[in-house]
Amino acid sequence: MSSIRNTATPERLIRQEILALHAYHVPPSSGMIKLDAMENPYPLPQSLREELAQVVASAEINRYPDAAAAQLKKRIRSVANLPSGMDVLLGNGSDEIIQLLALAVAKPDAVLLSIEPSFVMYKMIAAFAGMKYVGVPLTEDFALDLPATLDAIARHQPALVFLAYPNNPTGNLFDAAAIAQIIQAAPGLVVVDEAYYAFASDSFLPRLGQYKNLLVMRTFSKLGMAGLRLGFLAGSKVWLEQLEKLRLPYNVGVLPQLVAETLLAHHDVLLQQAEQIKCDRQWLYERLVGTVDVRAYPSEANFILFRVAHATQVFEGLKQRGVLIKNLNGGHPALTDCLRVTVGTPEQNEQFVAALQDTINQLA
Numbered sequence: 019m020s021s022i023r024n025t026a027t028p029e030r031l032i033r034q035e036i037l038a039l040h041a042y043h044v045p046p047s048s049g050m051i052k053l054d055a056m057e058n059p060y061p062l063p064q065s066l067r068e069e070l071a072q073v074v075a076s077a078e079i080n081r082y083p084d085a086a087a088a089q090l091k092k093r094i095r096s097v098a099n100l101p102s103g104m105d106v107l108l109g110n111g112s113d114e115i116i117q118l119l120a121l122a123v124a125k126p127d128a129v130l131l132s133i134e135p136s137f138v139m140y141k142m143i144a145a146f147a148g149m150k151y152v153g154v155p156l157t158e159d160f161a162l163d164l165p166a167t168l169d170a171i172a173r174h175q176p177a178l179v180f181l182a183y184p185n186n187p188t189g190n191l192f193d194a195a196a197i198a199q200i201i202q203a204a205p206g207l208v209v210v211d212e213a214y215y216a217f218a219s220d221s222f223l224p225r226l227g228q229y230k231n232l233l234v235m236r237t238f239s240k241l242g243m244a245g246l247r248l249g250f251l252a253g254s255k256v257w258l259e260q261l262e263k264l265r266l267p268y269n270v271g272v273l274p275q276l277v278a279e280t281l282l283a284h285h286d287v288l289l290q291q292a293e294q295i296k297c298d299r300q301w302l303y304e305r306l307v308g309t310v311d312v313r314a315y316p317s318e319a320n321f322i323l324f325r326v327a328h329a330t331q332v333f334e335g336l337k338q339r340g341v342l343i344k345n346l347n348g349g350h351p352a353l354t355d356c357l358r359v360t361v362g363t364p365e366q367n368e369q370f371v372a373a374l375q376d377t378i379n380q381l382a
C-alpha cells in the first residue's frame with residue numbers, strides 16, 4: 019500500500035540538469051575491429067603476462083588496498099619525471115579526477131570553462147557537480163581562439179578550466195604560448211589534460227613549477243591499461259592535499275595498483291608500442307589524405323579525426339563491414355560529418371582503409 023501512495027518519481031526527485039543529460043554511450047563491439055575508443059591495440063608480451071599472473075596470484079584481495087598507494091605513486095613519480103616539489107593524486111581513471119576537481123570547487127554559481135569541441139565529460143561532470151558550464155568555440159581549423167577564450171575568462175571568472183593537450187576529438191596540440199596566456203589570465207585552476215601525452219611532441223608537466231594555478235592530468239588508459247582504470251593529477255601539494263580529502267579512500271583497487279606498478283616497471287615496452295602507433299598514425303593519415311572526398315586533420319594523439327560526406331552512412335557502412343569507429347556527426351555543430359578513428363595495428367588500419375574505400379565507392 020505504502021508504495022502506491024509514495025509520490026517519488028525520477029522527474030520529481032532527480033535534479034533537472036541530470037534529467038536533461040544523456041548517459042555516456044558505449045556501443046556493443048563484440049566481434050568487431052574496435053577502433054572507437056583510443057585503446058592500445060597491442061596485447062602485452064607473453065613474459066610480461068606471466069609476471070602479472072604471479073603478481074596477481076599472490077595479491078591479498080581479502081584486504082583493502084593501500085589507501086595511499088605509496089608504491090605505485092613512487093613508480094609514477096619516477097616514470098613521469100615529475101619536477102621537484104610536485105606530487106600526484108590517483109584516480110579511478112582520469113574521469114574520476116575531473117569529477118573530484120569539480121566537486122572541490124563547486125560553490126554556488128562556480129563556472130567550469132572549456133573549449134569546444136573537446137572531451138564531453140568536462141561538460142557532463144559540470145552538470146554532475148552543479149557547476150555552470152561555459153564552452154568557448156575553437157576556430158574553424160580547431161585552434162584555440164585566444165581572444166574569445168580570454169574574453170570568456172574575464173567575463174565568467176571560471177573556478178576551473180580544462181584544456182585537453184592534445185585535444186579530443188580533434189587530435190591537435192594547441193599553441194603552447196596561447197595556453198600559457200590562458201593560465202596567466204585565469205583566476206582559478208587550469209588543468210591541462212594530457213590523456214594522449216604518449217603520442218604527443220610536447221607537455222606541460224615540466225612547466226608545473228612555473229604557474230601556481232596549473233595542474234596536469236594524465237591517464238594510463240591510452241598507453242595499454244584502459245582496463246585497469248588509472249589516471250593521475252600532478253601538481254603542488256598545496257592543491258593536492260585539499261583534493262585528497264575528496265578522494266574516496268580505496269578508489270584504486272589492490273589489483274590495479276599491483277598490475278600498474280608491475281607494468282610501469284616495464285614502461286619501455288609500453289612506450290615502444292606508443293612509438294609504433296605514432297608511425298602507423300602517419301601511414302593512416304596519408305591514406306586518409308589520399309582518399310577522395312575525405313578531409314583528415316593532423317593528429318598528435320592515437321586517433322585521427324576526418325570529415326567525409328554522408329558521415330553517418332559511412333559510419334554504418336564501416337560497421338556492416340565489421341569496423342567500429344566513432345561517429346561524431348550530430349554531436350556538435352563544428353563536427354558535422356566528422357568521424358574519428360583510433361590507430362590500430364597495421365593490419366587493422368589496412369582493413370579500415372579498405373572498408374572505408376569500399377563504403378565510399380558504394381555510396382557514390
Ligand code: PMP
Pocket residue numbers: 056110111112113114137182185186211213236237238239244247248249
Ligand atoms: N581526458 C581526455 C581528453 C580523454 O579523451 C579521455 C578518454 N576518452 C579521458 C580524459 C578519460 O580517460 P580515463 O578515464 O580512461 O583515464
